Amino acid sequence: MEKNINLRNCQTLNTYVMLTHLRMPAPIRLRELIRTIRTARTQAEEREMIQKECAAIRSSFREEDNTYRCRNVAKLLYMHMLGYPAHFGQLECLKLIASQKFTDKRIGYLGAMLLLDERQDVHLLMTNCIKNDLNHSTQFVQGLALCTLGCMGSSEMCRDLAGEVEKLLKTSNSYLRKKAALCAVHVIRKVPELMEMFLPATKNLLNEKNHGVLHTSVVLLTEMCERSPDMLAHFRKLVPQLVRILKNLIMSGYSPEHDVSGISDPFLQVRILRLLRILGRNDDDSSEAMNDILAQVATNTETSKNVGNAILYETVLTIMDIKSESGLRVLAINILGRFLLNNDKNIRYVALTSLLKTVQTDHNAVQRHRSTIVDCLKDLDVSIKRRAMELSFALVNGNNIRGMMKELLYFLDSCEPEFKADCASGIFLAAEKYAPSKRWHIDTIMRVLTTAGSYVRDDAVPNLIQLITNSVEMHAYTVQRLYKAILGDYSQQPLVQVAAWCIGEYGDLLVSGQCEEEEPIQVTEDEVLDILESVLISNMSTSVTRGYALTAIMKLSTRFTCTVNRIKKVVSIYGSSIDVELQQRAVEYNALFKKYDHMRSALLERMPVMEKVTTNGPTEIVQTNGETEPAPLETKPPPSGPQPTSQANDLLDLLGGNDITPVIPTAPTSKPSSAGGELLDLLGDINLTGAPAAAPAPASVPQISQPPFLLDGLSSQPLFNDIAAGIPSITAYSKNGLKIEFTFERSNTNPSVTVITIQASNSTELDMTDFVFQAAVPKTFQLQLLSPSSSIVPAFNTGTITQVIKVLNPQKQQLRMRIKLTYNHKGSAMQDLAEVNNFPPQSWQ
Amino acid sequence: MIKFFLMVNKQGQTRLSKYYEHVDINKRTLLETEVIKSCLSRSNEQCSFIEYKDFKLIYRQYAALFIVVGVNDTENEMAIYEFIHNFVEVLDEYFSRVMESRSVTQAGVQWHNLGSL
Numbered sequence: 001m002e003k004n005i006n007l008r009n010c011q012t013l014n015t016y017v018m019l020t021h022l023r024m025p026a027p028i029r030l031r032e033l034i035r036t037i038r039t040a041r042t043q044a045e046e047r048e049m050i051q052k053e054c055a056a057i058r059s060s061f062r063e064e065d066n067t068y069r070c071r072n073v074a075k076l077l078y079m080h081m082l083g084y085p086a087h088f089g090q091l092e093c094l095k096l097i098a099s100q101k102f103t104d105k106r107i108g109y110l111g112a113m114l115l116l117d118e119r120q121d122v123h124l125l126m127t128n129c130i131k132n133d134l135n136h137s138t139q140f141v142q143g144l145a146l147c148t149l150g151c152m153g154s155s156e157m158c159r160d161l162a163g164e165v166e167k168l169l170k171t172s173n174s175y176l177r178k179k180a181a182l183c184a185v186h187v188i189r190k191v192p193e194l195m196e197m198f199l200p201a202t203k204n205l206l207n208e209k210n211h212g213v214l215h216t217s218v219v220l221l222t223e224m225c226e227r228s229p230d231m232l233a234h235f236r237k238l239v240p241q242l243v244r245i246l247k248n249l250i251m252s253g254y255s256p257e258h259d260v261s262g263i264s265d266p267f268l269q270v271r272i273l274r275l276l277r278i279l280g281r282n283d284d285d286s287s288e289a290m291n292d293i294l295a296q297v298a299t300n301t302e303t304s305k306n307v308g309n310a311i312l313y314e315t316v317l318t319i320m321d322i323k324s325e326s327g328l329r330v331l332a333i334n335i336l337g338r339f340l341l342n343n344d345k346n347i348r349y350v351a352l353t354s355l356l357k358t359v360q361t362d363h364n365a366v367q368r369h370r371s372t373i374v375d376c377l378k379d380l381d382v383s384i385k386r387r388a389m390e391l392s393f394a395l396v397n398g399n400n401i402r403g404m405m406k407e408l409l410y411f412l413d414s415c416e417p418e419f420k421a422d423c424a425s426g427i428f429l430a431a432e433k434y435a436p437s438k439r440w441h442i443d444t445i446m447r448v449l450t451t452a453g454s455y456v457r458d459d460a461v462p463n464l465i466q467l468i469t470n471s472v473e474m475h476a477y478t479v480q481r482l483y484k485a486i487l488g489d490y491s492q493q494p495l496v497q498v499a500a501w502c503i504g505e506y507g508d509l510l511v512s513g514q515c516e517e518e519e520p521i522q523v524t525e526d527e528v529l530d531i532l533e534s535v536l537i538s539n540m541s542t543s544v545t546r547g548y549a550l551t552a553i554m555k556l557s558t559r560f561t562c563t564v565n566r567i568k569k570v571v572s573i574y575g576s577s578i579d580v581e582l583q584q585r586a587v588e589y590n591a592l593f594k595k596y597d598h599m600r601s602a603l604l605e606r607m608p609v610m611e612k613v614t615t616n617g618p619t620e621i622v623q624t625n626g627e628t629e630p631a632p633l634e635t636k637p638p639p640s641g642p643q644p645t646s647q648a649n650d651l652l653d654l655l656g657g658n659d660i661t662p663v664i665p666t667a668p669t670s671k672p673s674s675a676g677g678e679l680l681d682l683l684g685d686i687n688l689t690g691a692p693a694a695a696p697a698p699a700s701v702p703q704i705s706q707p708p709f710l711l712d713g714l715s716s717q718p719l720f721n722d723i724a725a726g727i728p729s730i731t732a733y734s735k736n737g738l739k740i741e742f743t744f745e746r747s748n749t750n751p752s753v754t755v756i757t758i759q760a761s762n763s764t765e766l767d768m769t770d771f772v773f774q775a776a777v778p779k780t781f782q783l784q785l786l787s788p789s790s791s792i793v794p795a796f797n798t799g800t801i802t803q804v805i806k807v808l809n810p811q812k813q814q815l816r817m818r819i820k821l822t823y824n825h826k827g828s829a830m831q832d833l834a835e836v837n838n839f840p841p842q843s844w845q
Numbered sequence: 846m847i848k849f850f851l852m853v854n855k856q857g858q859t860r861l862s863k864y865y866e867h868v869d870i871n872k873r874t875l876l877e878t879e880v881i882k883s884c885l886s887r888s889n890e891q892c893s894f895i896e897y898k899d900f901k902l903i904y905r906q907y908a909a910l911f912i913v914v915g916v917n918d919t920e921n922e923m924a925i926y927e928f929i930h931n932f933v934e935v936l937d938e939y940f941s942r943v944m945e946s947r948s949v950t951q952a953g954v955q956w957h958n959l960g961s962l
Contacts, residue, residue, distance in 0.1 A: 080870070081859060081861070081862050082859065083859075083870065083871075083873060083874040085870065119867070151865075260927065260931065266924070266927060267924065267927070267928065267931075270921055270924045274921070306923060306926060306927060307927055309923055310921060310923030310924045310926070310927055313921060313923050314921050314924065317921075345891060345892035345893070346892050346893050346894060346922070346923065346926065347923075348892070349892045349894055349922075350894075350922060350923060380888075380891065381891040381892045382891075383891075383892050383894060383895060383896060384892055386896075
């Protein structure tokens, strides 16, 4: 009977349990979830499964089910790892952390590490939990809390809990000390001010026996030293101790718990070496203390396994960084050389990287391994090739340039496209610095253009053109080679641009067959025009290239004799081109043919030798001589084109139409002087019809006998060459507290040039800001205004603005100048005009 | 400094991921696919260190599983390489035989292991 009752009770119990299970089935385990997901064959199927499971988990969370919470959160974390949103689990993680069961806490902390970070507001709720757990009786719980804090603690949390961490750093439990040290590292990273708090605890850290604790302590010390120079100085005294530890590691026999492939705790060794590196940097005493141990490590470590190599690598890095003695450095570089010969790619890569770092300081030693490095260029691996390329460029010098260039050009031929641009630029730089002869230089450039033409950087074209212009004797050879190059293939834009420019310039040399360096080829004018026209028509040519080609054709009209009509026809066709740039050029050239035919030869003359311009040069005057853009050198009608924005135009505006002419010289007429060309380039605001008439008499045409007068300012030479004996300076202007003084210098090389330095000073009690000085001179002079030192004149004469003016006075007339000053003073804008007449005679006679 | 630690199989499915720096969740999958793409495209003779954006990837292949660690510039690549192997050995010890499927099911434990390493 009782049995029956029991049985019935059991049955009811069973049914009851079954019913509850039916109502709410137990959530599946993580393992099963993973298995189910793996059976999904498509992304969509997987998403579906996960969504279903997410829904189940969400309802389970809503029902506040304590028993299965940890399982659900575990599944949620897995789904999060796969990339699905899991933020609704955050609060659940907190609940798990607060629970008493270890399994719950474990998953809860894991979830916190993965799902929560500083950006969620919820994470602060954890602080109290963590605080309690840090003082828990079980070390594993404390460990968990430390882990989590060290992983995602925000700065507020760190501040609150740093004291606890510090306490744990001093406990006797080595498991906890290890974790506490790591946590301390994180705290310091987040809140650097707390570093001092951990200082007393670090005293005993290096006395550890336990490698785990030792390792983390070294990490902690490294972090502190990296962050604060004071700490660095403080910890320098630990160097002997570190050296001792390292020695023990190396000398000690086999220890099973720390052994990795025959080397005792390599991770610790690497860490210590890194700390030694930081401590020894820039410090002679520490470096000296380390020398022995470094040498010992370098020689005794087994290199057959990767582990040994890792340690050697770290050693080499350390030797390079500290102030080691030269013997040690040579040892280090030899180790790297040995690495290079190793078959293992990883080691070669690492060696190349380190050599790159050291090539600046130990150039000669690295040179010894040059051939191996060059061999690495032929390696299959992309990372190695890149490193080898960079290193090769660093090693190029005057002695090995020919050999190296051969290798590098070969490399350029065969390398991947991503390297070609860098390689090409590198080759150009190297060639520029160390070219043994001009012909070699040009040959190299041609080779680069033909092999990697489309990858060459944009600024290479103008540089090349300048180089070619400057090697006067090579013109014929260059143009011939370029012509041959584009005959076959005109798809590589930079090559075509350079070729078009050269043919335009030196076409006459081409057809006359004057080449000395190699066999001259027979080219007729028509053939040359054919190729230029095909460039114009081709679909592969960009707009810029077309512009070059059209200009070249135009230039040839003065150099060729029998095909002028053909050129005229071509030019007029493009007068209606859709491309605005081409159309503009064609129209202008047309105008040149029709109305200004007498000027054509002067305008389209041969370019003079260009000075090498530093990149800072063109700020003074925008009228460069086409260093940046060879093509638009020819004149452009007034409104369009790059107007030189210098003071010239402002003066034109302000000075209107009195007898003071524009600053820019007017056009000389048919003077075939070599400088004619570039003077015209300086025309910003030309009135072409008016000019020849206005400057008729040769006397008034500025005689520029020497090449680029104005380019003197552009070159990086000092502005004042051959300074003549002192000419008295004058006060040009003095009013309202602003005083401007002129000091003079005459150039011995060009007696018509006077260089005036103005100094503006301010004796009032407020600064003058936005100060602009402008000047104009009579028609027979030329003026060049360079940029001022600043635009603020400080008060109380505490400083001055300096500006340089160059005046060309070929007729030795008396110098007169009208100046205009604009500035802001005491909150209002001021401006003033004045005339300066008191120039001392020595300044212009 | 280690930025992230990934275990990805040849098909591109992530078996384990741990990020030590905050990365948006949608960027993570993108990152993982790119990383695995660059690792898969390399042959056996090639170097295990790849430069990717502004950090370095160090990867090691174990049968069908790739373990990739992303580090910044200051790390010793070879030491990390060793570390990866060390990690695999630990897993080996713990689970008696490392297989891809196994590692998948024990993901949670592995996270803890990583923490302690």
